[in-house]
Amino acid sequence: MSVITGLGVVAPNGIGVKAFWAATLAGRSGIAVLDRFDTTGYPARLAGLVGTVDPAEHLPARLLPQTDVSTRLALIAAEAALNDAGVDTEAMSEYDMGIVTANASGGFEFTHREFRKLWSQGPEHVSVYESFAWFYAVNTGQISIRHGMRGPSTALVAEQAGGLDALGHARRTVRAGTPLVVCGGVDSAFDPWGWAAHLASGRVSLVPDPATAYRPFDTRAAGYLPGEGGAICVVEDVDAARVRGARVYGEIAGYAATFDPAPDSGRPPGLRRAAEAALADAGVLPQDVDVVFADATGVPELDRSEAEALRGIFGEFGVPVTSPKALTGRLLSGGGVLDVVCALMSIREDTVPPTFGTTEVPAGYGIDLVLGEPRRMRVDTALVLARGRWGFNAVTVIRNHWKRD
Structure with a gap:
């Protein structure tokens, strides 16, 4: 492990x-x-x-x-x-x-x-x-x-x-x-x-x-x-x-990566497939995920496709979703790892940070985006998504290492 x-x-x-x-x-x-x-x-x-x-x-x-x-x-x-x-x-x-x-x-x-x-x-x-x-x-x-x-x-x-x-x-x-x-x-x-x-x-x-x-x-x-x-x-x-008596923040329970098909292929993007593969790698069912840290580009067509992938996995409004990167911008290779830090802190403090700046989510997206203020809730398992330009997708499952009653 x-x-x-x-x-x-x-x-x-x-x-x-x-x-x-x-x-x-x-x-x-x-x-x-x-x-x-x-x-x-x-x-x-x-x-x-x-x-x-x-x-x-x-x-x-x-x-x-x-x-x-x-x-x-x-x-x-x-x-x-x-x-x-x-x-x-x-x-x-x-x-x-x-x-x-x-x-x-x-x-x-x-x-x-x-x-x-x-x-x-x-x-x-x-x-x-x-x-x-x-x-x-x-x-x-x-x-x-x-x-x-x-x-x-x-x-x-x-x-x-x-x-x-x-x-x-x-x-x-x-x-x-x-x-x-x-x-x-x-x-x-x-x-x-x-x-x-x-x-x-x-x-x-x-x-x-x-x-x-x-x-x-x-x-x-x-x-x-x-x-x-x-x-x-x-x-x-x-x-x-x-x-050595180290403090443990959490476990890297699952990971997967995919690559999007060519834009004119007619095949769907690879993000959902990466998320499902990461969950399977972790042995985690969708209903066991407490929060999703979304890639969240802010580009309407990409936001729409990510929301579609999340609905396909979790159902409509099936899991809290957030994107703290609205406060930092997209950091290229640093963005996904910074979301992992947030996931670990959410697990540690049972608190999900909101997506600042966003006020109105299109109804058709069907996602439970955390808005306005932090949401206090139990967090044991987080799914972190990242998409890079030119078709890169990577997903990590972060899990609480210590079992709780």
Whole structure:
């Protein structure tokens, strides 16, 4: 059995689990006007920004010139997760600790800064760290080096679905014999090129009001807002966790991934199939699920298709549904893992956070979307959904490890 024993969060509305969870319950948003460069003239200017953390306070000075924003945030989250889990990495064999991270954009800001130097000043001015700081696998590599971890490690790229894929792969790695795996997803792509890439999707909300721009499952939904940050988890074999007396947040009980068929194939999207496969993997029936953390793009046709998948599995209004990411924006590989953090906290505190910003759900959706304020209820099993652009789907079942009467 694979359990989660440590959490590290770097979110637009809170650094650390405690601050993030408090903000999520209170409706404190991390959405703001993008201020990394002059966005005058762009059709959208709002994003979920991690603006309250100084990497120099958390990382050695030698790492700062080597790393992109996303890698710095990943290193901060990884250290927080290990501390939260009470892991003494020096006391463990370096080959008993693995790493799996997801990343959708690589070191976007870093590499484009170096490209500008190349074009304007010449190759002799390009940082030697460009050779690896741009790469999708750099977060896995830097965490490995910083904490002396040489066990099975990998990097995954599946856009918004990638973070859940990382947890699923970590679970597989633990089952194969590695006692501890650091896993999760963190992303940031907010330089001019990154912002252009976000806008190129055609799905970013153009609404200028931060309070209403991203309204998942709403009658007035007009798209999503991008964000940065994410979360890192420590996943362990349950017996190894017990030996060292670790606190257990919950169990990764089930996981599945699918890929959507071609748009003109006439076949349905793969999200429902992934959710059903994850439930089957966990040995959980639909009626045993207490809450669903939805992917919730805020794009009407995608919200509609997700609602259809949920109705097909649970029936009309069959399970509470929520999407805290309305307060952070969609964090690419970090989004699904941040929802897992919310799921674990919901289990711990028997409280489901609402979907802020959304006020009116189309009747035809047939979903019980939690709105307005947190819902106090018993939570033992949560289903977390994530969809990435170009057809990626990933679903995780998170379950309370300790049985309750």
